[in-house]
Amino acid sequence: MSHNLRIFLFIIVLTVISLYISLPSNIPIHLSLFGKQINQEILVPSFDVTIFGKRIQKEFKLKKGLDIQGGMQVVLKAKMNEIAAEDRETAIESAKEVILRRVDLYGINEPSVITSKMGEEYRLLIDLPGVSDPNQALQLVGTTAQLDFRLQNLDLATPEATYSAIAFFNQFERTNLTGKQLKRALVQFDPQTNEPVIALEFDDEGRKLFGELTKQNVGKVLAIFLDDMPIAMPKINSAILDGRAIMTGGFDLEEAKQTAIQLNAGALPIPIEIIEQRQLGASLGQAAVEKSVIAGLIGIGLVMIFMILLYGWKGLIADLALLVYGILTIAVYKVIGVTLTLPGIAGMLLTIGMAVDANILIFERMKEELRLGKPWKRAMELGFGRAWDSIKDANIATIMTALVLINPLDFSFLNTSGMVKGFGVTLFIGVLLGLFTGVVVTRTLMRVFLKDPGGSK
Amino acid sequence: MNFMKWRWLYFAISLVVIIPGMVSLILFGMKPAIDFTGGSLLEVRFNQISEKSSLSYSSLKDKLSEIYELDAIQQSGENQIILRGKHLNNEQKNLILEILSDNYGSIEERRFEAVGPSLGRELLTKTLIGVVIAAGLIMIYVWIQFNELKYGVSAILAMLHDSMVLLGVFSLLGYFYGIEVDILFVTALLTTLSFSVHDTIVVYDRIRELRGKYSKYSLVSLINTAVTETLSRSINNSVTIIIMLAALAMLGGETIRWFAVALLIGAVTGTYSSTFTAAPLLLLWEDVAKFIKQKRK
Numbered sequence: 086m087s088h089n090l091r092i093f094l095f096i097i098v099l100t101v102i103s104l105y106i107s108l109p110s111n112i113p114i115h116l117s118l119f120g121k122q123i124n125q126e127i128l129v130p131s132f133d134v135t136i137f138g139k140r141i142q143k144e145f146k147l148k149k150g151l152d153i154q155g156g157m158q159v160v161l162k163a164k165m166n167e168i169a170a171e172d173r174e175t176a177i178e179s180a181k182e183v184i185l186r187r188v189d190l191y192g193i194n195e196p197s198v199i200t201s202k203m204g205e206e207y208r209l210l211i212d213l214p215g216v217s218d219p220n221q222a223l224q225l226v227g228t229t230a231q232l233d234f235r236l237q238n239l240d241l242a243t244p245e246a247t248y249s250a251i252a253f254f255n256q257f258e259r260t261n262l263t264g265k266q267l268k269r270a271l272v273q274f275d276p277q278t279n280e281p282v283i284a285l286e287f288d289d290e291g292r293k294l295f296g297e298l299t300k301q302n303v304g305k306v307l308a309i310f311l312d313d314m315p316i317a318m319p320k321i322n323s324a325i326l327d328g329r330a331i332m333t334g335g336f337d338l339e340e341a342k343q344t345a346i347q348l349n350a351g352a353l354p355i356p357i358e359i360i361e362q363r364q365l366g367a368s369l370g371q372a373a374v375e376k377s378v379i380a381g382l383i384g385i386g387l388v389m390i391f392m393i394l395l396y397g398w399k400g401l402i403a404d405l406a407l408l409v410y411g412i413l414t415i416a417v418y419k420v421i422g423v424t425l426t427l428p429g430i431a432g433m434l435l436t437i438g439m440a441v442d443a444n445i446l447i448f449e450r451m452k453e454e455l456r457l458g459k460p461w462k463r464a465m466e467l468g469f470g471r472a473w474d475s476i477k478d479a480n481i482a483t484i485m486t487a488l489v490l491i492n493p494l495d496f497s498f499l500n501t502s503g504m505v506k507g508f509g510v511t512l513f514i515g516v517l518l519g520l521f522t523g524v525v526v527t528r529t530l531m532r533v534f535l536k537d538p539g540g541s542k
Numbered sequence: 543m544n545f546m547k548w549r550w551l552y553f554a555i556s557l558v559v560i561i562p563g564m565v566s567l568i569l570f571g572m573k574p575a576i577d578f579t580g581g582s583l584l585e586v587r588f589n590q591i592s593e594k595s596s597l598s599y600s601s602l603k604d605k606l607s608e609i610y611e612l613d614a615i616q617q618s619g620e621n622q623i624i625l626r627g628k629h630l631n632n633e634q635k636n637l638i639l640e641i642l643s644d645n646y647g648s649i650e651e652r653r654f655e656a657v658g659p660s661l662g663r664e665l666l667t668k669t670l671i672g673v674v675i676a677a678g679l680i681m682i683y684v685w686i687q688f689n690e691l692k693y694g695v696s697a698i699l700a701m702l703h704d705s706m707v708l709l710g711v712f713s714l715l716g717y718f719y720g721i722e723v724d725i726l727f728v729t730a731l732l733t734t735l736s737f738s739v740h741d742t743i744v745v746y747d748r749i750r751e752l753r754g755k756y757s758k759y760s761l762v763s764l765i766n767t768a769v770t771e772t773l774s775r776s777i778n779n780s781v782t783i784i785i786m787l788a789a790l791a792m793l794g795g796e797t798i799r800w801f802a803v804a805l806l807i808g809a810v811t812g813t814y815s816s817t818f819t820a821a822p823l824l825l826l827w828e829d830v831a832k833f834i835k836q837k838r839k
Binding site for chain 1: 631632636650651652653654655656657658660661664667668671672675676679680683684687725726728729732733735736737739740741743744747748771772774775778779781782783784785786787788789790792793794795796797798801802805
């Protein structure tokens with residue numbers, strides 16, 4: 086098999102796989118044809134096979150950004166004045182953990198909470214997709230965590246306690262000991278067993294309270310509640326009077342870390358202030374997407390016609406390459422999980438216009454070589470070869486700009502906005518894929534399909 | 543074709559476009575969105591507006607004046623308005639919604655954005671840094687690529703030309719039509735920079751290639767040939783980009799309309815400037831260099 090045919094087959098296989106990935110899992114069709122209503126859903130066969138012991142499943146989905154699916158975005162400023170400098174990192178991590186926990190419990194899909202530090206200011210950037218009640222959402226993210234210690238009282242246990250969580254929680258009685266008296270929680274290792282344990286450190290008031298509690302209740306369970314949900318249920322083994330307790334109990338390192346973070350959320354509560362709030366109704370974004378898609382389709386159609394008018398059969402080949410480009414783009418978005426935003430869609434459409442640039446450069450170059458009297462085949466290869474330098478040089482500037490927009494290393498002095506990133510990512514992917522389809526795909530298709538129109542060699 | 547014969551005309555066309563924009567930029571500045579200034583934006587839809595109780599902006603303003611310093615009310619669709627004003631917190635927003643629904647019946651909150659003032663300033667710094675870094679990278683790249691000062695400087699001047707066109711046009715749009723510049727505008731500006739060098743590099747590449755082949759020819763005829771050979775490519779390529787962006791600007795919906803317009807202006811001026819600014823600038827450079835040499839003698 087010739088080299089060209091092999092590349093050609095590779096492109097076809099790649100396109101088919103990509104097409105498969107880029108198709109939505111069902112395609113609803115609502116048509117009115119010759120007076121008949123057609124309402125059907127085409128189900129794209131799902132994909133769930135095991136190859137070499139690895140399960141491969143088709144579950145690629147286009148992630149939609151907040152501006153498309155609607156939802157809420159909040160930026161919180163953490164007021165760290167009362168927190169010692171060395172505890173600040175821990176405190177912000179804990180605050181993040183608490184917020185994630187709450188929104189998870191509330192049932193928000195794919196929430197995102199990011200901490201960021203700008204100068205001396207600590208911030209939490211929170212994305213809550215699909216939230217429709219902003220007041221409730223703000224309550225979730227905007228209140229400080231409440232930690233308290235509760236003593237189990239078996240007299241309060243009711244028969245329901247075995248199956249009802251609320252009844253079970255009700256058998257714990259509040260004590261005077263709260264997060265306020267807890268100085269910090271740390272993960273340590275038991276020197277004998279080498280197991281991770283959690284060390285609690287109380288302040289003076291806490292030491293007295295904790296000492297008393299443990300002295301009087303040896304053998305009982307002293308549960309720790311965060312936001313009225315238990316996070317640990319240690320049993321008191323002996324009286325602890327020095328304000329330093331160790332919780333053992335067979336957690337692995339990850340669990341121990343998690344629990345310590347939650348404990349610190351109560352120990353280092355930080356007051357927060359909302360400095361930015363954005364919320365978008367879902368209908369707004371959806372309408373904008375539909376409009377953009379229509380605009381995109383019309384644009385692509387016009388570009389394709391333009392290419393055929395200008396370059397004839399070569400234009401048609403470029404159009405085929407453009408289709409491959411479109412299919413690959415959506416597949417890449419799905420596979421690497423690009424979050425699609427409205428500016429991102431704009432970037433994608435822009436790159437469709439740019440993707441044929443390589444073709445135009447090459448075809449124009451070909452025309453020149455033909456004018457110089459070179460045979461067709463030779464002119465084609467020369468066109469690709471000579472245009473490549475310009476194509477490569479010219480696209481590097483776009484790639485650099487896209488990288489500044491994406492800010493992949495998360496420099497705090499550069500923009501971190503999701504909208505700008507969204508545009509940058511689609512621009513970046515678009516330029517790279519455009520190079521591939523514009524050069525490799527078009528050349529292969531031309532080598533395979535186009536013969537010398539003049540008939541001569 | 544002797545394109546370069548008309549080079550003063552090209553500079554004049556550029557100035558005709560740039561000067562009004564620059565005057566507007568100096569006199570009126572830009573109209574920054576709340577992304578940069580901080581503030582609030584609340585979009586509401588009235589579900590029960592009948593002819594009797596039709597909306598009047600002045601009465602609306604009166605009703606809200608006690609709690610809210612309104613900067614502008616803007617119609618954004620049928621029975622749909624945008625209120626712009628100072629930074630609001632969630633309670634204040636709820637109060638406004640309450641007043642609106644008390645007066646005008648059931649309403650739907652479509653969009654709410656509130657940005658603290660410090661955050662706005664910070665974003666401004668960040669975007670400026672972004673522009674400087676991108677422009678700097680492109681500059682270094684062009685410099686390395688062409689290894690000769692006049693190419694690098696001319697490419698950058700063409701880039702500056704395009705930025706001024708875009709800034710000027712949006713300053714005018716802001717003054718006359720109240721179009722705001724937001725973070726997406728800055729993104730469009732950065733993309734324009736890359737459009738600009740993208741085309742310029744194609745033209746310069748060709749000049750360099752021809753210079754290697756026909757070293758005897760004068761710079762003017764080299765540039766003329768290069769421009770003639772690349773012009774159809776430049777125009778054809780821009781047409782495809784312009785088709786996509788124009789479709790997006792006209793049909794793409796409110797949110798990204800002005801972003802698409804900014805990109806569109808960038809694409810047009812980027813194409814123009816690579817042929818009609820960047821190339822003649824090389825000649826201008828040559829002329830000035832000759833002039834200085836003669837003076838010294």
